[in-house]
Amino acid sequence: MKALAKIGGLGAAALAMAGVFSTPVRAQVSEVVKPVIVDTAVPIIVNTIKPKPKYVGLGKFEGYVMHANTVQITVRAKGNDMSLQSFALSERASAEMQTVVDRGGYQYGDKVTVYYDQTSLKALKVKGKPSRPL
Numbered sequence: 001m002k003a004l005a006k007i008g009g010l011g012a013a014a015l016a017m018a019g020v021f022s023t024p025v026r027a028q029v030s031e032v033v034k035p036v037i038v039d040t041a042v043p044i045i046v047n048t049i050k051p052k053p054k055y056v057g058l059g060k061f062e063g064y065v066m067h068a069n070t071v072q073i074t075v076r077a078k079g080n081d082m083s084l085q086s087f088a089l090s091e092r093a094s095a096e097m098q099t100v101v102d103r104g105g106y107q108y109g110d111k112v113t114v115y116y117d118q119t120s121l122k123a124l125k126v127k128g129k130p131s132r133p134l
Contacts, residue, residue: 057118058115058116058117058118058124059115059116059117059118060113060114060115061075061077061085061087061113061114061116062077062078062111062112062113062114063075063076063077063078063083063085063111063112063114064076064078064109064110064111064112065106065107065108065109065110065111065112065128066084066108067108068097068105068106069097069101069105070089070094070097070098070101071088071089071094072086072087072088072089073086073087073089073097073106073112073114073123073126074086074087075087075112075114078111085114085121086121087114087116087121087122087123088120088121088122088123089122089123089126090122090123090124092124093123093124093125093126096125096126097126100130103130103133104130104131104132104133105130105133106128106130106131107130107131107133107134109131110128110129110130110131111128111129112126112127112128113126113127113128114126114127115127
């Protein structure tokens with residue numbers, strides 16, 4: 001019983017000292033902050049959406065290069081290994097292909113996407129990354 005009385009007496013003394021020597025709690029900001037009223041009629045534009053250019057009326061053929069030069073390109077279909085397609089290049093695509101050939105050209109197996117005119121099977125744009133020349 002004496003030990004319980006000693007613990008209770010020490011606890012009460014510690015509680016009284018904490019109440020006497022503690023400082024009162026105050027808010028960190030002494031002035032009143034006024035809320036900002038936002039006008040809801042004007043939208044806030046975060047980022048504009050830029051549409052990707054679409055090739056309207058053109059066919060798209062994805063595959064791997066079998067052979068490519070400045071006149072034509074032969075491509076094996078991506079999902080069907082038995083499907084081959086040869087495209088004659090337009091004048092603009094031929095000029096672009098010449099710059100690619102000057103840097104090493106497309107090698108066998110390079111992944112490309114050919115945008116072509118469906119009636120004449122003439123390639124208007126060839127997109128793909130050529131591998132390093134041998």
